Amino acid sequence: MSNLATALDVVGARWALLIVERLLDGPQRYGDLQRDLGVPTNMLATRLRELEAAGVLSRIPLHHNTRAYVLTERGLALRDAIAALARWGDGHTTG
Amino acid sequence: MSNLATALDVVGARWALLIVERLLDGPQRYGDLQRDLGVPTNMLATRLRELEAAGVLSRIPLHHNTRAYVLTERGLALRDAIAALARWGDGHTTG
DNA sequence: CGTCTTACTTGTATTTTGCAAGTGTCGCTT
DNA sequence: AAGCGACACTTGCAAAATACAAGTAAGACG
Secondary structure (H helix, E strand, C coil): CCHHHHHHHHHCCCCHHHHHHHHCCCCEEHHHHHHHHCCCHHHHHHHHHHHHHCCCEEEEECCCCCEEEEECHHHHCCHHHHHHHHHHHHHHHHC | CCHHHHHHHHHCCCCHHHHHHHHCCCCEEHHHHHHHHCCCHHHHHHHHHHHHHCCCEEEEECCCCCEEEEECHHHHCCHHHHHHHHHHHHHHCCC
16 A cells, blocks of 8 residues: 555545644634534544544643644644645646 | 645545556556556546546547556646655554 | 457445534523 | 523434446457
């Protein structure tokens, strides 16, 4: 299995990279992600669980029933890949 | 829609980036991609059609019923993004 | 003509995703 | 203490994407 395939196994699922991109701006709560991305709530819950299990992000309790999602070091390491993809997407629409 | 979302609209589907990665090594025929990637044949046909429509690759006739798939300039521009993702996948190595 | 290779298509089962509604917990108000 | 609203999910079901298996078309070769 190639390194690319390994990466896609973790962040290749739908919404995964978009969630990570959003978290690059700092910790976000569940409702924030939901509103900003327009992702279905069950998909968001599933992805957050998977990404946490993969060590990409972690939960941080805030108050009683609120918590924040924050990228781990491994999650932050996706910054370059996300930036490269976004650059490509930009050039794509412009050209 | 963010640039990342735009990019994922084109190359976010399953197998898409793996196909492009394979083509970075040079033109490949249908059977080559199928064997190397282990992708279902109907998915491969669908992806190749989509990627061609998106201007990522193009078909080049070889003989009677054989042709090669080759990346366009736009497809080649994915090299950085793919390399970044592969690097991340490598550093990940199970967690 | 029949056979082989290559590049697909078609049919159907399975998995993933999307939409709508419901659940549980806690703080706040009354 | 009872009711209400906000938040973070879960659950049920429909739609879409994907996987698996088999079939089709077209040309070279004998």
